[in-house]
Amino acid sequence: AARRLTAPDIRARKGGEPIVSLTAYHAHTARLIDPHVDFMLVGDSLGMVMHGMETTVPVTVEMMILQGQAVMRGSSRALVVVDLPFGSYEGSPQQAFATASRVLKETGAGAVKLEGGRRMAETVRFLADRGVPVMGHVGLTPQAINTLGSFKALGRDEASAALILDDARAIAEAGAFSIVLEAISEPLARQITQEVAPPTIGIGGSSACDGQILVLEDMLGLSDRVPRFVKKFADIGPAIGAAVESYASEVRARAFPGPEHVYAPKKG
Numbered sequence: 001a002a003r004r005l006t007a008p009d010i011r012a013r014k015g016g017e018p019i020v021s022l023t024a025y026h027a028h029t030a031r032l033i034d035p036h037v038d039f040m041l042v043g044d045s046l047g048m049v050m051h052g053m054e055t056t057v058p059v060t061v062e063m064m065i066l067q068g069q070a071v072m073r074g075s076s077r078a079l080v081v082v083d084l085p086f087g088s089y090e091g092s093p094q095q096a097f098a099t100a101s102r103v104l105k106e107t108g109a110g111a112v113k114l115e116g117g118r119r120m121a122e123t124v125r126f127l128a129d130r131g132v133p134v135m136g137h138v139g140l141t142p143q144a145i146n147t148l149g150s151f152k153a154l155g156r157d158e159a160s161a162a163l164i165l166d167d168a169r170a171i172a173e174a175g176a177f178s179i180v181l182e183a184i185s186e187p188l189a190r191q192i193t194q195e196v197a198p199p200t201i202g203i204g205g206s207s208a209c210d211g212q213i214l215v216l217e218d219m220l221g222l223s224d225r226v227p228r229f230v231k232k233f234a235d236i237g238p239a240i241g242a243a244v245e246s247y248a249s250e251v252r253a254r255a256f257p258g259p260e261h262v263y264a265p266k267k268g
């Protein structure tokens with residue numbers, strides 16, 4: 001089998017063929033997407049998508065490690081990046097290193113992602129210097145929901161765009177191997193992509209970015225409410241509902257299980 005892609009492989013894709021990525025939280029979805037993506041993100045969005053939480057704030061390191069292990073078992077080719085959850089890294093570079101090294105050791109993943117720009121630059125440098133590849137995440141940073149007030153696009157006026165550009169520059173200079181740009185205006189995404197050395201990965205960041213990511217369940221049509229930046233590439237929610245409806249009616253009619261699903265007694 002070919003070796004797994006690494007953070008330096010992703011870093012080297014700047015300005016080339018667009019980088020393809022999706023989230024994965026489970027072994028089975030990891031197995032399905034592995035042949036098609038360059039990296040998969042075990043996103044802390046799993047708190048909202050898998051567990052029905054209102055925000056990503058309650059997600060724990062233990063949850064991220066458990067799903068990170070599952071995704072590693074289900075994949076062999078793509079780089080696996082694991083999100084550091086709220087509260088597990090912002091306190092100090094030392095706290096971030098303790099969490100990130102635990103995540104890498106216990107999951108076998110090849111990189112971590114953390115949210116924040118200038119305020120996290122020192123931490124990004126501290127981790128990158130100590131063997132932890134860091135993916136940055138600027139623009140809309142959902143872990144800051146309680147200070148932001150709502151999940152809305154940012155950087156749409158000049159003052160806010162300038163701050164986000166500074167955020168992206170700061171973590172790029174600190175050594176982030178790639179940077180997620182979430183829910184920002186297209187001209188800003190284009191400018192950041194042109195100015196920073198590591199590849200940018202857009203989610204609501206326009207095609208100007210060096211790559212794209214979406215939450216898998218959102219693009220499959222399994223989520224009830226999705227942001228403007230999501231395209232539904234399939235609508236499997238109704239297909240699941242229809243399958244379950246058929247199952248229920250066949251069970252009630254004793255049409256399932258049929259003779260082909262039944263074990264006969266052994267002869268002799």
Ligand code: KIV
Pocket residue numbers: 023041042043044045046083180182203213214215
């Ligand atoms: O948690 C997540 O799914 C993410 C991506 C959407 C970038 O951080």
Ligand code: NA
Pocket residue numbers: 043044045083
């Ligand atoms: Na996330």
